[in-house]
Amino acid sequence: MRNLLMTVCYDGTSYYGFQTQPGGNTIQDCLEAAIRHLTGEVVKIHGSGRTDAGVHARAQPFHFITSSQIPVERWCLALNARLPADIRVTAAEEVELDFHARRSAKRKTYRYTINANRVPDVFQRNYQLHHPGRLNISAMQKGLSYLIGTNDYTSFASRHSTKASHVRTIDEARIEVDTSLARPESRDQGVVHLYISGNGFLQHMVRIIVGTLLEVGQGKRLPEEMKQILEAKDRKAAGPTAESKGLMLWSVEYD
Amino acid sequence: MRNLLMTVCYDGTSYYGFQTQPGGNTIQDCLEAAIRHLTGEVVKIHGSGRTDAGVHARAQPFHFITSSQIPVERWCLALNARLPADIRVTAAEEVELDFHARRSAKRKTYRYTINANRVPDVFQRNYQLHHPGRLNISAMQKGLSYLIGTNDYTSFASRHSTKASHVRTIDEARIEVDTSLARPESRDQGVVHLYISGNGFLQHMVRIIVGTLLEVGQGKRLPEEMKQILEAKDRKAAGPTAESKGLMLWSVEYD
Numbered sequence: 001m002r003n004l005l006m007t008v009c010y011d012g013t014s015y016y017g018f019q020t021q022p023g024g025n026t027i028q029d030c031l032e033a034a035i036r037h038l039t040g041e042v043v044k045i046h047g048s049g050r051t052d053a054g055v056h057a058r059a060q061p062f063h064f065i066t067s068s069q070i071p072v073e074r075w076c077l078a079l080n081a082r083l084p085a086d087i088r089v090t091a092a093e094e095v096e097l098d099f100h101a102r103r104s105a106k107r108k109t110y111r112y113t114i115n116a117n118r119v120p121d122v123f124q125r126n127y128q129l130h131h132p133g134r135l136n137i138s139a140m141q142k143g144l145s146y147l148i149g150t151n152d153y154t155s156f157a158s159r160h161s162t163k164a165s166h167v168r169t170i171d172e173a174r175i176e177v178d179t180s181l182a183r184p185e186s187r188d189q190g191v192v193h194l195y196i197s198g199n200g201f202l203q204h205m206v207r208i209i210v211g212t213l214l215e216v217g218q219g220k221r222l223p224e225e226m227k228q229i230l231e232a233k234d235r236k237a238a239g240p241t242a243e244s245k246g247l248m249l250w251s252v253e254y255d
Numbered sequence: 256m257r258n259l260l261m262t263v264c265y266d267g268t269s270y271y272g273f274q275t276q277p278g279g280n281t282i283q284d285c286l287e288a289a290i291r292h293l294t295g296e297v298v299k300i301h302g303s304g305r306t307d308a309g310v311h312a313r314a315q316p317f318h319f320i321t322s323s324q325i326p327v328e329r330w331c332l333a334l335n336a337r338l339p340a341d342i343r344v345t346a347a348e349e350v351e352l353d354f355h356a357r358r359s360a361k362r363k364t365y366r367y368t369i370n371a372n373r374v375p376d377v378f379q380r381n382y383q384l385h386h387p388g389r390l391n392i393s394a395m396q397k398g399l400s401y402l403i404g405t406n407d408y409t410s411f412a413s414r415h416s417t418k419a420s421h422v423r424t425i426d427e428a429r430i431e432v433d434t435s436l437a438r439p440e441s442r443d444q445g446v447v448h449l450y451i452s453g454n455g456f457l458q459h460m461v462r463i464i465v466g467t468l469l470e471v472g473q474g475k476r477l478p479e480e481m482k483q484i485l486e487a488k489d490r491k492a493a494g495p496t497a498e499s500k501g502l503m504l505w506s507v508e509y510d
Contacts, residue, residue: 056378085377085380086377120343125266
């Protein structure tokens with residue numbers, strides 16, 4: 001028996017998230033079907049975590065136990081030949097039997113992308129939230145800074161969260177603005193990437209943070225309110241959940 | 256009556272090219288339907304040229320004559336509200352009545368994109384040809400240089416071309432390699448963008464040039480053969496027509 005750790009990249013537009021669900025059509029279903037097709041084995045893969053319907057992943061790790069003797073360097077090509085074009089395995093390695101893609105994860109980074117140009121980018125339309133109205137980016141940066149640290153993030157978690165504790169640590173959060181496609185004569189603000197890293201994220205957490213920060217950017221809230229929202233420990237205190245299509249699981253780190 | 260010049264950006268994946276065809280489902284059809292919906296007028300738009308099925312445009316100009324009094328600055332938003340998400344009008348201006356988007360064009364630039372990394376980019380899968388095998392980029396650059404000048408490009412034109420003359424001028428052609436997503440440990444070569452500019456292009460011309468240059472990059476032909484292929488004035492002398500999905504109309508210039 002071997003424990004294989006792989007990394008998958010996917011365009012989540014057509015899927016109900018990573019993890020298998022009664023309704024089917026998830027990334028996990030596609031990966032397990034490809035492994036079954038390749039090896040004949042019925043395996044259960046373990047992702048680094050869930051992603052919501054419509055959320056993308058640049059690099060999501062998963063592991064599974066296999067008795068297959070296929071050399072590790074052959075797996076990417078062999079699985080990719082059996083996967084739809086919007087899912088690709090980008091790396092594979094053998095790890096210790098006690099390694100677990102979710103439980104062993106130390107740090108995760110998500111990226112949320114907002115296109116703040118007047119006209120949306122047709123080539124990125126499934127990967128960006130389009131927000132043509134003026135955004136106060138420095139207010140958003142200031143608001144975001146209040147979320148760094150170890151906090152109870154109940155206000156930024158789905159009401160349906162089933163976790164016993166909502167305490168998590170966000171150790172880094174930053175906003176980068178790419179103005180390469182912005183046309184100043186059109187009041188274009190560029191493409192805003194929000195990167196957020198921490199030891200774990202609650203259901204909808206990044207999307208609620210972004211939905212709330214957009215209200216800060218629109219001038220509907222002051223940046224300082226982010227601190228009060230955290231302290232309220234009440235989902236009602238925060239803003240709406242931003243659309244899933246702008247969210248991408250960027251990376252997962254292990255020791 | 257006013258003559259309006261607009262620029263359209265589109266993801267051509269789902270369309271049979273720019274120009275109206277008996278089978279329907281073209282960019283022109285969608286634009287004319289949106290204009291009809293907005294103004295009630297049945298207009299015929301004139302593109303800067305045709306594009307093949309599956310080819311994209313970053314910025315394709317088109318013009319049409321209208322009696323609508325809608326101010327020019329309102330057109331983008333109004334048409335975009337009536338267009339599918341893979342087509343967006345990005346600019347609009349009023350021009351002289353004798354301006355013609357195709358006949359007045361002085362210079363066009365196309366970009367062809369080859370992903371030469373081992374694993375394709377799922378987010379760019381409809382906009383890149385995936386070529387995981389080793390490419391000799393400097394041989395491709397040398398081969399491309401033989402095409403610059405004023406030449407009869409019959410060898411690089413579809414057999415179905417109906418043009419009286421196949422003489423065109425290519426004034427610039429270059430290859431840029433973006434290695435930002437390449438992982439050296441995977442023998443990734445990066446994303447290869449081929450930019451080619453000239454006063455006009457024949458049917459399939461850029462795609463046949465790319466299909467032939469790929470054979471140079473693979474070592475199947477010498478770069479110097481590009482000169483002999485040109486001189487042959489015979490489609491059979493050149494290589495295959497590269498897939499349409501990697502091609503994008505980049506820009507069209509006027510005086």
